[in-house]
Amino acid sequence: MEKPATVTAPQTATTAPEILAKVKVERLENSLRYGYVGTILRINLSDFSVSTVATASYVPKYIGGRALANRIFYDEVGPEVGALTPENKIIFMTGPTTATGIPTGGRSVFTGIAANNYPEQYAWSGIGGWFGAEVKFAGYDGFILEGAAPEPAYIFIDDDKVSFFSAAGLWGRLVHDTQATLEAMHGREIKSIVIGPAGENLMRNASITTSNDNVAAKSGFGAVFGAKNLKAISVRGSGVVVPADIKRLFELRLQMCSPAMRPNPVVHEFVHGMDGNQIAVLGGWYRGQVACSHGCNQHCCRLMMDMPSAFSDSETVNQVEKCVGIFAYGFAEDCAWLPIMSWETEQNTLPPCKMLSGEPPAPDLSDPHLPALFAKVPGDIVNYWKPDFHKGSVMMHLCNEYGIDKWDVIVWYFTWLSMAKKEGLLEDMDFGMEVDVENEVFVRYFLDMICYRRGKWGQLFGEGMARATRELGYEKYSRSIYHGRYSQAVPGLQLDLPVSLETAWGMSYHWAGRGYEGSNNKPTWLAVTLMQMTSTRDTQTVAHFHGDYNDLLAIGDDPCHSRILVDDVIMNENKAELKDSVSTCEWQSPDLYWTSMEAEMFTCATGIEITEEELEEAAVRSKLLMRAITMRNHARTRQLEVDSIYPSIIYPDCHGETVTEVEFNDLVDLYYEARGWDQATGWPTRETWERYGLADVAHDMQELGMLP
Amino acid sequence: MNARSYGPHIVQYPKEYSLCAGCTSCEIACSLTHDGVVGPRYNRIFLVRGTSSMIHEVAACMHCSDHPCYEACPEQGQAMTLDANNMVRIAEEFCTGCGRCMKACVFEPARINLVKSKVASKRSAKKCDLCAWRAEGPACIQYCPVRCIGLSSNPVPEYSPAVAQAPDGGQ
Numbered sequence: 073m074e075k076p077a078t079v080t081a082p083q084t085a086t087t088a089p090e091i092l093a094k095v096k097v098e099r100l101e102n103s104l105r106y107g108y109v110g111t112i113l114r115i116n117l118s119d120f121s122v123s124t125v126a127t128a129s130y131v132p133k134y135i136g137g138r139a140l141a142n143r144i145f146y147d148e149v150g151p152e153v154g155a156l157t158p159e160n161k162i163i164f165m166t167g168p169t170t171a172t173g174i175p176t177g178g179r180s181v182f183t184g185i186a187a188n189n190y191p192e193q194y195a196w197s198g199i200g201g202w203f204g205a206e207v208k209f210a211g212y213d214g215f216i217l218e219g220a221a222p223e224p225a226y227i228f229i230d231d232d233k234v235s236f237f238s239a240a241g242l243w244g245r246l247v248h249d250t251q252a253t254l255e256a257m258h259g260r261e262i263k264s265i266v267i268g269p270a271g272e273n274l275m276r277n278a279s280i281t282t283s284n285d286n287v288a289a290k291s292g293f294g295a296v297f298g299a300k301n302l303k304a305i306s307v308r309g310s311g312v313v314v315p316a317d318i319k320r321l322f323e324l325r326l327q328m329c330s331p332a333m334r335p336n337p338v339v340h341e342f343v344h345g346m347d348g349n350q351i352a353v354l355g356g357w358y359r360g361q362v363a364c365s366h367g368c369n370q371h372c373c374r375l376m377m378d379m380p381s382a383f384s385d386s387e388t389v390n391q392v393e394k395c396v397g398i399f400a401y402g403f404a405e406d407c408a409w410l411p412i413m414s415w416e417t418e419q420n421t422l423p424p425c426k427m428l429s430g431e432p433p434a435p436d437l438s439d440p441h442l443p444a445l446f447a448k449v450p451g452d453i454v455n456y457w458k459p460d461f462h463k464g465s466v467m468m469h470l471c472n473e474y475g476i477d478k479w480d481v482i483v484w485y486f487t488w489l490s491m492a493k494k495e496g497l498l499e500d501m502d503f504g505m506e507v508d509v510e511n512e513v514f515v516r517y518f519l520d521m522i523c524y525r526r527g528k529w530g531q532l533f534g535e536g537m538a539r540a541t542r543e544l545g546y547e548k549y550s551r552s553i554y555h556g557r558y559s560q561a562v563p564g565l566q567l568d569l570p571v572s573l574e575t576a577w578g579m580s581y582h583w584a585g586r587g588y589e590g591s592n593n594k595p596t597w598l599a600v601t602l603m604q605m606t607s608t609r610d611t612q613t614v615a616h617f618h619g620d621y622n623d624l625l626a627i628g629d630d631p632c633h634s635r636i637l638v639d640d641v642i643m644n645e646n647k648a649e650l651k652d653s654v655s656t657c658e659w660q661s662p663d664l665y666w667t668s669m670e671a672e673m674f675t676c677a678t679g680i681e682i683t684e685e686e687l688e689e690a691a692v693r694s695k696l697l698m699r700a701i702t703m704r705n706h707a708r709t710r711q712l713e714v715d716s717i718y719p720s721i722i723y724p725d726c727h728g729e730t731v732t733e734v735e736f737n738d739l740v741d742l743y744y745e746a747r748g749w750d751q752a753t754g755w756p757t758r759e760t761w762e763r764y765g766l767a768d769v770a771h772d773m774q775e776l777g778m779l780p
Numbered sequence: 781m782n783a784r785s786y787g788p789h790i791v792q793y794p795k796e797y798s799l800c801a802g803c804t805s806c807e808i809a810c811s812l813t814h815d816g817v818v819g820p821r822y823n824r825i826f827l828v829r830g831t832s833s834m835i836h837e838v839a840a841c842m843h844c845s846d847h848p849c850y851e852a853c854p855e856q857g858q859a860m861t862l863d864a865n866n867m868v869r870i871a872e873e874f875c876t877g878c879g880r881c882m883k884a885c886v887f888e889p890a891r892i893n894l895v896k897s898k899v900a901s902k903r904s905a906k907k908c909d910l911c912a913w914r915a916e917g918p919a920c921i922q923y924c925p926v927r928c929i930g931l932s933s934n935p936v937p938e939y940s941p942a943v944a945q946a947p948d949g950g951q
């Protein structure tokens with residue numbers, strides 16, 4: 073197989089890195105005792121200084137994780153700050169459950185002005201692995217990264233010693249090589265977050281990677297690291313995290329998402345993919361299941377073992393596949409939808425972690441809704457590319473090693489290349505190679521081009537699809553209709569789809585009724601669309617919509633006038649704030665029939681008694697802070713958000729339907745009313761700010777003329 | 781040929797039976813059960829992590845019959861004792877945390893952990909005691925969600941879908 077000459081092969085040699093600065097941290101007395109470790113680090117890369125902030129000055133009011141990061145960002149970063157400027161701050165925050173052993177608490181979150189949304193706005197990105205736990209063992213609940221290093225650097229946090237090293241020997245290295253080199257230099261027990269060459273080259277889809285190929289991919293924070301000249305952060309901690317209630321903790325381990333507690337054998341599979349994307353694999357392939365993060369009780373990540381490498385015909389690699397990766401291999405047909413994926417009953421639920429681990433609970437046959445819950449709606453025929461096992465593996469491996477968000481590569485770049493070519497839009501573009509998404513050589517060539525920003529097209533597409541299509545000409549290159557989409561829900565029905573699968577804020581479709589994962593029903597895609605509207609990025613990775621099946625029945629065929637749907641949306645949004653704050657995981661939460669789960673996790677970790685209602689109040693507070701940031705920093709209004717989202721749903725869903733702008737606005741009215749936001753402007757009222765303990769924000773909004 | 785002999789210890793089963801998920805639950809259950817904390821100096825079982833291979837190995841005390849850790853302990857008989865089964869036990873109230881037992885461990889990584897502290901009373905070595913005091917047996921085995929570790933005295937289970945589907949995972 074031909075390889076592009078430009079690919080940087082994994083390297084191994086390393087020399088001792090030059091130390092740029094070393095700081096001893098005075099950690100703060102921890103008045104919190106349980107769950108939290110008490111200190112937040114502030115790291116300034118411009119002058120290599122380090123200081124501390126007391127966690128207790130923010131919690132329990134701002135819980136931890138994303139809620140706490142929202143407050144810090146609101147307090148510290150004003151408008152006009154670009155993603156790739158030194159003024160941008162990246163805030164990394166764990167939750168009070170992180171490193172306690174409460175399942176799913178291992179997940180942590182980054183926030184900051186994102187490189188990848190359009191226009192640039194404040195956003196977040198979650199990550200699993202062991203890094204968050206190790207940060208707490210080192211004595212910190214999180215850190216705030218400020219400034220930009222004068223030269224490529226990496227940070228090593230070793231308990232109370234923070235060292236800044238030259239990254240001259242790491243810059244240019246691929247992700248796994250960077251991880252291995254750091255471990256060779258500082259010891260196997262360190263935990264690292266690193267960027268690959270995509271981040272270094274400010275490719276806007278660049279991710280940050282930690283162990284087990286866990287990535288913070290949404291938001292393009294890898295490019296923000298690159299702009300800060302920051303290649304990696306390694307950490308080693310020798311301290312402890314003390315959960316308040318160990319007896320309860322062990323109960324939670326066996327209660328949360330009912331772990332099967334049974335062997336997890338490596339399975340020799342002979343077929344890959346689902347439905348119309350299935351491939352018979354000659355000789356088979358090996359599948360294992362692994363956990364994503366510290367202390368989890370599930371194993372949702374599909375480990376594909378001994379897969380073809382992008383760099384060597386003689387070596388193989390292990391890689392992890394979650395939901396989207398499967399489409400790298402074959403994308404002739406969109407993902408199917410079962411109502412139970414969104415609408416559940418008490419007897420029958422299908423948590424994503426169970427689906428992905430291949431351990432779905434046995435259906436309860438006594439449930440009268442069972443047939444409806446499992447009435448599969450097949451995905452549309454889209455014919456983006458034929459199944460190809462080798463090519464799919466190479467695409468995944470290159471994304472992993474370059475440090476690029478797989479989502480946008482699979483769902484957006486390559487679908488666009490496929491559709492735009494078929495619609496004759498690429499005829500006068502000379503990429504230096506024929507555009508052919510079914511040719512592995514082209515896949516390598518294109519990914520290499522955008523990662524290393526090679527030539528005119530590498531520069532352009534390295535800016536991400538939202539920006540690239542606008543530069544080329546939005547109407548033609550984004551809104552032209554692809555004529556190759558055919559419904560399977562209504563067999564034979566040809567459906568319009570824009571060649572660029574863009575929804576609001578520079579994101580691609582995700583369970584939005586068209587585009588990728590588009591065969592859900594109207595109430596569900598409306599819920600998804602509403603969630604996306606008030607956000608700044610794809611919400612579905614942390615807020616897959618879930619509701620009770622009886623709600624779906626009550627919503628009936630008029631979802632745009634359903635307060636039940638709005639209340640379900642708000643519940644999902646609030647739970648999403650909690651997932652990134654307490655923290656827990658999208659694939660175990662929300663549990664619709666154990667609604668106090670997150671509050672019980674919080675109390676178990678911290679010893680702070682909190683009711684479900686009080687925690688929900690904290691979730692709303694976090695959502696309101698996000699609203700305050702988007703209003704003050706990004707001039708968010710009702711008109712802006714409706715105008716940004718509505719055009720993405722003018723295309724038909726798999727039944728050939730959509731809603732009118734008037735109907736959608738009726739739904740928005742209901743939503744704002746339920747949230748306590750002014751219907752004309754979309755801005756929260758004083759009463760709403762004050763009800764959630766944000767009188768200071770109300771004051772700021774009044775000064776800005778944004779208090780309705 | 782390795783002439784060394786071992787007492788009962790924690791073993792990791794082959795991946796064909798059950799693949800370690802890398803969840804660290806074993807380390808966590810161990811340190812929580814013994815010390816009520818989670819921290820990398822407190823677990824007596826070690827997950828040797830494959831950061832990017834995603835293949836992880838579990839390492840725990842092998843309970844060597846010739847116990848070189850015990851032989852190296854300057855407080856032998858007090859901080860380190862031998863129980864009726866020739867298994868080395870640490871009496872933490874007498875342990876000074878000098879770390880000689882850890883250095884004497886013949887395995888890499890060493891199967892003894894060490895809490896370092898400026899406060900002398902907090903310094904201590906930590907070593908697997910097979911949770912001999914727990915009615916439920918070893919906490920690490922009990923809370924491993926994929927049943928990929930077990931006691932060496934039990935033969936490696938053979939995988940069969942029927943075993944895997946059993947409510948107790950064939951334990």
Ligand code: SF4
Nearest residue numbers: 810825908910918920
């Ligand atoms: S048997 Fe008990 S002491 Fe030994 S490693 Fe397992 S949990 Fe720790």
Ligand code: SF4
Nearest residue numbers: 800801803804806924
């Ligand atoms: S608990 Fe089991 S699956 Fe998890 S890391 Fe330990 S041995 Fe592996």
